[in-house]
Amino acid sequence: MCAVDRSTTESFGLVRILLATRNKKKLVELQRLLAGSQVLTLDDVSSYPEAPETGATFAENALLKAREGARHTGMITVADDSGLSVDALNGMPGVFSARWSGEHGDDVANLNLLLGQLRDVPIERRNASFHCAAALVIPESAAVGLENENNGLIADRPFAGEFGTPWQVERVVEGEMVGTLLREPRGAGGFGYDPIFVAEGESVSNAELSPTEKDAISHRGKAFRALAKLVDQLAPIVGE
Helix, strand or coil, X not given: CCCECXXXXXXXXXXXXXXXCCCHHHHXXXXXXXCCCEEEEHHHECCCCCCCCCCCCHHHHHHHHHHHHHHHHCCEEEEEEEEEEEHHHCCCEHXXXXXXXXXXXXXXXXXXXXXXXXXXXXXXXXXXXXXXXXXXXXXXXXXXXXXXXXXXXXXXXXXXXXXXXXXXXXXXXXXXXXXXXXXXXXXXXXXXXXXXXXXXXXXXCHHHCCHHHHHHHCHHHHHHHHHHHHHHXXXXXXXX
């Protein structure tokens, strides 16, 4: 099991959560959305082997990453997988959104490739949607006392991890944001495909919205607000 820097986990009464991502811009969003918890990152974990994103869906990839965090640290772990689905490209780039150009995390190259592929697509056919699957894996010791009636659990039994750390609860929730794609980038905020995405009902791109405005309507905001309801149940258990 990987070592965790305990100097970062001494805040009594707060739920300590590992966010299983190294994406700095995504971390800023997730830490904001989970402001009621004490959030650790992979930078707080030594020798962490990140799980490859081999799932066919956002939910599968999110669970892969969250399970890996629980296995290697024994901590409550949250992970997400998100991406853009473009109608004119039959739902692509989808789960390949972060590596659409071939190199993972190259936002500029990914965006430019997508714009080139849509060069001849008229505005009325530039419909797209952002999707986010957020996964929560709770180690068995932290799950004692949790209510599990009608809370959307897809598993609620102990499951032995590769390194002997069992988990009792895992949950996946999803959020969606529908909109259209611009012909050129606008705005300096956000990340990924935000500069070319205009959400339904908005007149500016995601990159032109303030963080608060974006969180209120985004796929990630919707998913993590739903997930936070379960996290809130853990506070009295962890704080005992």
